[in-house]
Amino acid sequence: MRYTARMARILVIDDNDTMREGMTITLKKAGHEVLAFRTGAEGVTAFVSKGADLVVTDLKMDGVTGHDVVKQVRAHDAQAVVLMVSGHGSITDAVQAMQLGACDFIEKPFPPDVLRAKVDAALELSRTRARVVKLEATTEALSSELSRKGGGTIVGDSAPVLKLLAQVKRAAATDATVLVHGESGTGKELVARMLHEQSPRASGPFIVTHCAALAETLLESELFGHERGAFTGAVKKKLGRFELADGGTIFLDELGEISPTVQTKLLRVLQEHEIQRVGGEDTVKVNVRVVCATHRDLKAEVAAGRFREDLYYRLHVVPLELPALRERPEDIGTLARHFVAKHAPRINGEVKSLSAGAISALCRYAWPGNVRELENAIEQSLVFAEGKELEEKDLPAFLQSAAARATQTQGALPVPHGDRPLPDILEDLERQLIxxxxxxxxxxxxxxxxxxxxxxxxxxxxxxxxxxxxxxxxPPEE
Ligand SMILES: Nc1ncnc2c1ncn2[C@@H]1O[C@H](COP(=O)(O)OP(=O)(O)OP(=O)(O)O)[C@@H](O)[C@H]1O
Ligand SMILES: [Mg+2]
Structure with missing residues (x-):
């Protein structure tokens, strides 16, 4: 956050020098940052480029009037809070200003403590509105990530997993940027969550952004936010993921895919701990721990000129290498049992364990899709398993030995026969599976x-x- 709880940036607009200077002094004394302007036009320009928590404007001014200020400021930011100062006898105008969206008005002349009280109330409103904007953005960010699986811990007792767990524990205690590298399905996101949950930031937010899923410009505004009107369709100001992750951790998944522009902006966050919203000039300080993941060889990307070398070194502070499942086959049985216990209650409450035959069938396979593929295979098997024990015949066909496939009886899919063409047979099987x-x-x-x-x-x-x-x-369920 840019300000401490009580301090705010206030724009004061008044063409009367004595009034303007008087208000400036009072508000500065109260600890605020004050930017003062003689004309409505200058004030609005400053609001658009720099932003402010509150605008205090005089009503009667040549050129851009107080009414115009309210309209223009609120057209730029619908959440903007404007306090109107009106001369004696212009209450009707003040009422009209409130109808346009000003939050309150003060009638001249007024003593400093009245100004302070009105400003305090207006700032309270401004903070509430800012909280609402942040809440809305957080809800949106969370709901877009909700479909992604989260939680849990690394399961396995092979030497590579024990080493990894020790590294995670050490890295979690620091604030260092972590680069998680591993093949698809090896648990990169799981590790990122563990790094957050075991860190001193655990009570702060954990914000996930899947960099490869978004087009360049969208990713930029997703990460850094944008000001209203920054581009076509930017109908209101939006906070970026870095601002939402303030006080917590941001997880940048598939980081190897980001464009040079986003790479440059990311380097800046890592170096300066500040961001600039798209279309904005103001810089915003952020206190965020960065965890990134990629399945790409970033060093090779640097050599090929696709990834900035300076950014690579910034990200590479703590590298974590996730072993592929085929490099630790001794974990397959433990993981398979873990997934049966995790999914059986939801999919098939009958099943309590895995047969020895099923485990050896699982161990024969090379698992190119790693732990995710193993988890999916167990989930699928649970759908069709009939007994208390998940057996080899329940596993997807590609995992079964020829002998097991031949023993399929009741509950298994009937093997099609006759002279029917293959597409018909496949359709038949598909229909039965569905x-x-x-x-x-x-x-x-x-x-x-x-x-x-x-x-x-x-x-x-x-x-x-x-x-x-x-x-x-x-039907309505969807
Ligand atoms: N060692 C492990 N113990 C338990 N569950 C694991 C382990 N590794 C991965 N998983 C589970 O496997 C699934 C895939 O893991 P995750 O999404 O973290 O992989 P990933 O490396 O991010 O994959 P991708 O590169 O495809 O995004 C998740 O459901 C996760 O909980
Ligand atoms: Mg992932």
């Missing part, structure tokens, strides 16, 4: 889609295709 998942999920579409690992839109298409729902049916 039907089972749909039943299992008690016809909740989002859950069915999740069980099958496909998008809800794709599921609708399939449900229509196989006649489980009417064409165009979109």
């Amino acid at each position: 039907e089972r998942a749909y039943e299992k999920a008690r016809k909740v579409k989002t859950e069915t889609a999740r069980l099958l690992g496909i998008k809800t839109s794709a599921l609708y298409y399939k449900l229509e295709k196989y006649g489980f729902i009417q064409k165009g049916e979109r």
